[in-house]
Amino acid sequence: APMSTPLDSARALLQAEASALAELATRLDGAFTKAVDLIAAHHGKVVLCGVGKSGLIGQKIAATLCSTGTPAIFLHAADAVHGDLGILQAGDPVILISRSGTTSELVRLIPVLRSFKSPIISIVGNTQSPLATQSDVVLDIGARPEADPLGLVPTTSALLTLALGDALAAGLMTQRGFGPSDFARFHPAGQLGRNLSLTVGEALQPLDRCACAKPGDALRDTVIAMTRHPHGAACVLAADGTLAGLITDGDLRRALGRGVDINTARAADIMTVNPVRAHAPMSLAEAARIMEDRPSQISVLPVTDAATNRCLGLIRIHDIYQAGIV
Secondary structure, rough: OOOOHHHHHHHHHHHHHHHHHHHHHHOOOOOHHHHHHHHHHHOEEEEEEEHHHHHHHHHHHHHHHHOOOOOOOEHHHHHHOOOOOOOOOOOOOEEHHHEOOHHHHHHHHHHHHOOOOOOOOEEEEEOOOOOHHHOOOOOOOOOOOOOOOOOOOHHHHHHHHHHHHHHHHHHHHHHHHHHHHHHHHHHHOOOOHHHHOOEEHOOOOOOOOOOOOEOOEHHHHHHHHHHHHHOOOOEEEEOOOEEEEEEEEHHHHHHHHHOOOOOEEEHHHHOOOOOOOOEEOOHHHHHHHHHHOOOOOOOOOEEOOOOEEEEEEEEEHHHHHHHHOO
């Protein structure tokens, strides 16, 4: 048989890991639901414990749980018996991670955890192991072979554990009704958090800084106003301040391409009459979605009062991405 190349090994590994993940999805059962219920019912934190690669995965799971509304910490099994158990409070669920289910540092912890009245959830690849048989809930990643060329390195087992942690976070988010505003509360510094927590009203270009026109205004004057306030669009306003239409830079280019005479045309001749719009209380994320989730993307939206249709200004994709950045 021909020698396999590094690329062959890499592809084989990814395919093995992918099929292991797909199989794990079909094997989640009542034990998973029980783990979610147990964690959701507890008002304190969750403690994750593991050694080596399992420990690194445990740290990631703890971080993911924290960011999705479940306070969690990682406790290194070796340090636990040397004073770090002080972090554990009575009843805190503990998730022990070990592919073999025989990791001595973890097995040794079980009697100690029992004395704390901590429910024990284990993530293992062997349901007959000492860890599994002494746990309250067993989450089984299955005894699949590792996917590396030697079949020894924690590859598949680490990935399945990581994915199971993500699955727990997803289950808990659903159980708790954890929504975008909750996520934003835990991520105030990131672009994601800003977009979810800031509103269009807080980031828009106010009307007095925007090009405005009346439907009967000469198109030439509208173009001059758009040059003075280059936000990519002009708001066309009825006499009562409600939004009659919008003229974007694109509308202008298309009108000129059609042979519209800039000297005789009126704003009303080329404006879009019922433009897509945003409202002040809307999150920036929602406004970005309106701009981007369409066959032809747009980069500016008029902002109106939802009740009265009064125009408040413009929001540009630029404003969304600059918002909150000092």
